[in-house]
Amino acid sequence: MSGRIGMPSPWLLLGPMLVVVLAAVGYPVVTTIWLAFTDTRLMAGPGSAHWIGLENFAYVFTDADFLAAAGRTVYFTLVSVSAEALLGIAVALLLNQEFHGRTFCRALLVLPWALPTIVNALMWRLVYQPDFGVLNAVLSQTGLIGSYRSWLGVESSAMNAVILADVWKNYPLVALIVLAALQSAPAELYGAATLDGANAWHRFRVVTWPIIAPPLLVALVLRSIEALKVFDIFYVMTHGGPASATKTMSFFVYEESFRFMRVGSGASYALIVVLICMVFVGVYVRLLKRQEAS
Amino acid sequence: MAALGAMSSASAETLNALFMAQAAYSDSDVKAMTAAFEKDNPGVTVNLEFVPYEALYDKIVASKAAGGAGYDVVLYDVIWPAAFAQNNVLVDVTDRLKGLDRSQIFDGAWATVDYDGKTYGMPWILDTKYLFYNTEMLKKAGIAAPPKTWEELAKDAKIIKDKGIVQYPIVWSWSQAEAVICDYVTIAAAYGGKFFDDGKPAFDKGGSLDALKYMVQTLKDGVSNPNSKEYLEEDVRKVFSAGDAAFALNWTYMYGKANDPAESKVVGKVGVEPAPGVEGKTAASAVNGSMALGITAGSSKVDLAWKYIAYLTSKPVQDKYAQLSLPIWKASYTDPAVTKGQEPLVQSADVAIGLMTPRPMVASYQELSTILQTQIQNALAGKATPEDALAAAAKDAARIR
């Protein structure tokens, strides 16, 4: 701890950020919280909204469709974020090796991530297109599948097909962060471990993991929040179908407040998304603290 | 249009208008029409905004919720007037239309703008779903005339499938979207189905139930392309244009596109008929898929906005741009300048437009549609029987808050 000389008040340092955040989202966030406890309807005009306490939240727990959407969204988050973490670490370790064309590969890593979500979603929709899509063409021309099949139109595969598209675009972020951490690790550490005769797994546990864990956890916190809020990719790829198999929580927020005009109840859905995010973040923070302690 | 005289002075005025990107009329057609309007009205500028269909509703709603001073003229879909009227989004223009002989325009077109005895704008884009067929495939299968009933369609499709001409003869847009409702309403109309009876949901009985049973059966029989469950209109067009389907249900625009050599392999083999009927009940069927122009309640230039709408919907302007969207005026359909090159389509349109069935006119339409989409998809996926699916939909619909 550096309480030595001239440490200014933390609020001086935090001030500018607080001003920016409050100016941009202060009003919307406070509004959303207030709306969640009212029966406000879109466009209904002033004076028509009433404070109804927890009624919106009570309703949510009788709404089997929303609960199913919450389950679906958590599934999407767990699967896609763990896949991103594993792939990200693996590719970062790979690109940290010496090989010809390494610079090119590192530059290439940014490409999927630089493709905007909406373009990525359109691209994968075309890849999965059941009659003319390239995936069916490649798989059947190489003999991996006998006949063309539907990917996004069948409940059993639609969610996983979207997850694949999402992971393909987003794992490079994790890979880049891990790569940066690996590169900042002093090379001597590895040398010492090798001399000790440690095997690869042991070396990873003892040397690599402590270096990459803190930034990795930050990346996972942010990716998980993004995943729990997911909207755009489903909006473009499936619009919630087939038979609602890909309707996520954000989709319900959107439908409830925009399409069905129940802004109050939509806001309560949104706050539930925040609560679930907090649970996830809580787990990560615990992991982070344990990591720091060890 | 009484107040027009009051603003004859050519002061600089600006209108903000919201349109839909690449629908019926192309962006460049709308720009050309607007340029002509500006030329006739010196000092007037119209700012045009084009958004995808999916964003049109959200934009109108957001602008209204924020005080409504954003747009003067908006394009809106046939399924929204009830909600818009209830929330005072659009200006009631009933009085402005007093001088007009309403019988010059199709009744189906008026259904787009009328709600509860009042009129909220002018119909502009008339559209419905037609049955398109591949003339060559029908000939090969020995089918002399296109089907007149839905049963006949299923039978013809079976013949085509059995002869190995094409694997899945019929393609539809049955993805979880408004598109599946349009197909469903078309078939339900043919079966004489009702959606509401005395204000209570009635789509789980009679013709409405028969329609869903029909849809599920064609999937079971393998005559409908199973991918229809994830298809939108554009996918239907591509499958039909690639020569992978003998029949397709789609909007007017497919006629021109399927005859465009750059995008289609079935040029010159495109047949079009009104969607079929049901023996003993109906001769043909159609869904109202029209769109209209209205003035927003927040506009401060109602008179000028009305002048602009009256211009865009006038017969001469619509006749001039009839290649992409057929006019609302009955007289246009016998005008050789309008029908030239699209005679079969105009012939079918003349029948179908007279039959256009509206989707339920309720303020909570969006929610009703979402419920129906989900339950229809459940039935199509085989997760529920048509009876159970529609019963569940009726139950959910009765619960709408």
Next chain:
Amino acid sequence: MVRRPFATVLVYLGVALFLVTTLAPILWLGVMSVSLPADLTDKPLSLIPKHIDLSHYARLFTFNANSLGEAFLMALRNSLLSSVGATVIALAVSVPAGWAFSRYRDGRVATVLYVILATYMTPAVALILPLYFLLSALGLLNNVLGLVIVYCSMLTPFTAWFIKAAFDAVPRELESAAAIDGASVFQTLRRVTLPYARAGVATAALFAILLAWDDFFYALLFTSNQNAKTLTVTIADFAAGRATDFGLVSAAGLLTALPPVLIAFVLQKSLVAGLTTGSVKG
């Protein structure tokens, strides 16, 4: 470190797999962008285009009034201005804030960190209406500045967290040494902490730019014409309606990815430079 031959083979196999999975979808996007629409509905589908048709690119590079090229170019400008503008602001406020989050063991400071993160957890679709209302009241609808404000709200929680993590990794002894030399906190931050954590800050910057670049739904509702429409919204326009031109979408999509890739390339250089200075001092 000398690698055994077996390990080398493994590395190259991994690289090959990485190249194929990364490139295949993008190459297919490229194929679609130069194909004739009718060729893309062939069965069996030809993976190599039979005809090369550059008309989509030609349309995107025609710049007269009301052309697609003009719309695309303006959208590119709007996307760059809004995402870079918001990133600059977010970084400027996040560097001091990140340092405070990293160095002050104060419960209230930690609370601020989590409150900031909580604003980030709120689904964008819920914030859209109040934000629309706010921008409308300020007259900033359809305005790049309005987008900058909105994007700041998305980026700041992100960059603050990231930069805090980067500063956590900076050894305190370096800062103490500077402090002993009589440098103020801000001088230490600028001369010691920032250069050391340059890689992390560069990553945060890249992340922020891409996050704003990626936005679709805010821009869709808050912009109405070329004055402020961003690239994602413009591409959605190309893909909208009943005559979707996927060749055009593919071409535009590929071009859209280029600027971020270039920015990433430049940042990666500074990233590497930052790392070397870091390791020299470390």
